[in-house]
Amino acid sequence: MTAHAPILPVTVADIDAAARVLAPVAVRTPLLPAPVLSERLGANVFVKPEVLQRTGSFKFRGAYNKLASIPESARAAGVVAFSSGNHAQGVAHAAQLFGMHATIVMPSDAPVAKRERTKAFGADVVLYDRDREDREAIARDIAGKRGSTVVPPYDDPYVIAGQGTVGREIAEDLSTLGLSPDLVIVPASGGGLLAGVSTAVKARFPGTQMVVAEPKGFDDHARSLRAGHREAHDAKGRTICDALMAAIPGEITFAINSQLLSAAIEASDEEVGRAVGFAFRELKLVVEPGGSVGLAALLAGRLDVAGKTVVIVLSGGNVDADLYAQLIA
Structure with missing residues (x-):
C-alpha cells in the first residue's frame, strides 16, 4: 500500500498566494547566520528575526x-x-x-x-x-x-498562510545557500506561526524536524502531541512570555501541527530572561520574552544540535522598556 501525505487545511499554494499578497507591504526579514551560537553549540545556527517585521512581529x-x-x-x-x-x-x-x-x-x-x-x-x-x-x-x-x-489570532486559514511566508522565506534562503535544515525551532501560543512555517519548510525539506518551543508549564502543544488530541496546559499564574499564554492549541493549527511536528521543548522564565539578554548582547537584537523561548531552550541544552543546521525563529520584539531593562541588566 502506498502512503499518502495528509490533506492539510492550509497548503503550500495558499502560502505562495499569501506571499504574493504580502510582497508589496511586508518586510522580507533576513535569515541571519549566528556565529556566536554556532560556536557555542557546535552547530550551524541561523536566526529568523521577525522582530524586524512591520509592527515588530510576524x-x-x-x-x-x-x-x-x-x-x-x-x-x-x-x-x-x-x-x-x-x-x-x-x-x-x-x-x-x-x-x-x-x-x-x-x-x-x-x-x-x-x-x-x-x-x-x-x-x-x-x-x-x-x-x-x-x-x-x-x-x-x-x-x-x-x-x-x-480576525482570529491563529485559527484561520488566511492567517496561517500569511504566517507561513516566514517558513517560505527560510526555505528559499537556505536553498540559495545550498543548505538543508535539520531542525527549525518555532515558538507557539495557539500554533498559527508554527503551522504555517511547518507547512512551508516541510514541503521543501521533508526530512526537517519541526520543533515547538513553549514557556515552562504552558506546554499545551507538548501535551497535545503526546495525547494525540488537543489538550490544555494546567499552568497557574503568569509567564513573562505574555504572547504565549493560550490555554490550548487551535483546532485548525493542531490539525496541521499534529502531522508535521517532531518534538516539543520548553524554557523557564529565568532561562527566557537570560536569552533576551543574550540576544541583546550577542545578536544585537531586541527580542521579547515570547520571541526568545526557542533560543532559551536551545541555550539551556534541551536539544542536541551538534553538527546540525538549525534555524530559530525570533518571533517578536515588543517588550516594555522597564521589563527589558531588568532582563538585560
Missing part, C-alpha cells in the same frame, strides 16, 4: 493576508480582533493600510507598549480581565452588533 503577515481576503463590500464594517498585543498591532496596522476601522479586545495586563502602539495605529482598544472574561465572546459580540469581520 503577526502583521497573517493579519494583512486575512484582511486582504475580506470582500470590498464588507470592509466598511471594519474588523474586530482579540489579542495580548502582537496580533493586536498587526491587525491595527493592516486595517490602517486598508483604510478600515479596527477594534481590538486586549487583556488589561497586556504590556503597556503593546496597548499604546495598537492605539497609535488607529484602533480602538477594549480591555478585559483575562481571568474572568472570555475575550473571544466579547469580540464576537462587538462584531455581531456592527457586522464586522472577526
